[in-house]
Amino acid sequence: MSASQRMEKIVNELIKEYPDTKPSLDFNNPFELLVATILSAQTTDKAVNLVLPALFAKYPDAISMSEATADEIKPYIKTLGLYNNKAKSLERMAKSLTENFNGEVPSTMKELISLAGVGRKTANVVMGNAFGIPDSGITVDTHVTRLAIRWGFVNTKNAIKIERELMKIVPKDHWVKFTTLVIDHGRAICKRKPLCDRCVLKELCPSSDNIIAISN
Numbered sequence: 566m567s568a569s570q571r572m573e574k575i576v577n578e579l580i581k582e583y584p585d586t587k588p589s590l591d592f593n594n595p596f597e598l599l600v601a602t603i604l605s606a607q608t609t610d611k612a613v614n615l616v617l618p619a620l621f622a623k624y625p626d627a628i629s630m631s632e633a634t635a636d637e638i639k640p641y642i643k644t645l646g647l648y649n650n651k652a653k654s655l656e657r658m659a660k661s662l663t664e665n666f667n668g669e670v671p672s673t674m675k676e677l678i679s680l681a682g683v684g685r686k687t688a689n690v691v692m693g694n695a696f697g698i699p700d701s702g703i704t705v706d707t708h709v710t711r712l713a714i715r716w717g718f719v720n721t722k723n724a725i726k727i728e729r730e731l732m733k734i735v736p737k738d739h740w741v742k743f744t745t746l747v748i749d750h751g752r753a754i755c756k757r758k759p760l761c762d763r764c765v766l767k768e769l770c771p772s773s774d775n776i777i778a779i780s781n
């Protein structure tokens with residue numbers, strides 16, 4: 566079986582297992598998803614979701630956030646790791662959105678990564694989940710990294726290299742959904758200590774025997 570065929574089977578199994586998969590960050594529009602994704606770096610989505618209602622009540626859009634200083638934003642996100650840097654990123658991101666894009670979140674990779682605090686990973690999340698752009702790329706987080714290694718498709722933790730390899734073998738119409746499916750499986754079954762006995766991918770996974778917990 567080729568890597569593409571095996572991956573297609575894996576994706577189909579995951580779709581059956583997690584039919585309602587979706588991003589776990591709460592958002593109602595592209596701006597909210599952009600902010601939530603910036604805040605989610607090295608923090609759980611659950612912790613981010615807890616701060617979002619008060620943050621968006623105070624700063625519902627790019628214009629209102631662009632008028633705030635990082636020091637004014639900090640109290641709303643101070644329960645999150647790296648909140649000092651994140652507050653600065655939000656201030657700068659909102660200012661550049663207002664100055665360069667009339668306060669509207671752009672939908673292309675080039676424009677998104679021109680914003681402060683926005684890298685390729687964040688841009689992929691926003692393009693795929695806020696704009697439904699199917700070929701925006703594949704978001705690589707800690708779960709995607711761990712499972713792609715366990716599945717034997719990559720042998721690196723470099724997110725750009727992993728994304729490049731996955732884009733060759735994941736069916737394009739599943740690129741957006743792929744990340745949330747893998748996150749669901751990484752949280753439920755293929756954890757640091759994987760529950761291989763309960764895994765629907767056992768027959769498709771070279772790590773189902775002799776698993777070594779990967780520190781990621």
Ligand code: SF4
Pocket residue numbers: 715754755756759760761764765766767770771772773776
């Ligand atoms: S068989 Fe084990 S290592 Fe492979 S995907 Fe399932 S839980 Fe993860």
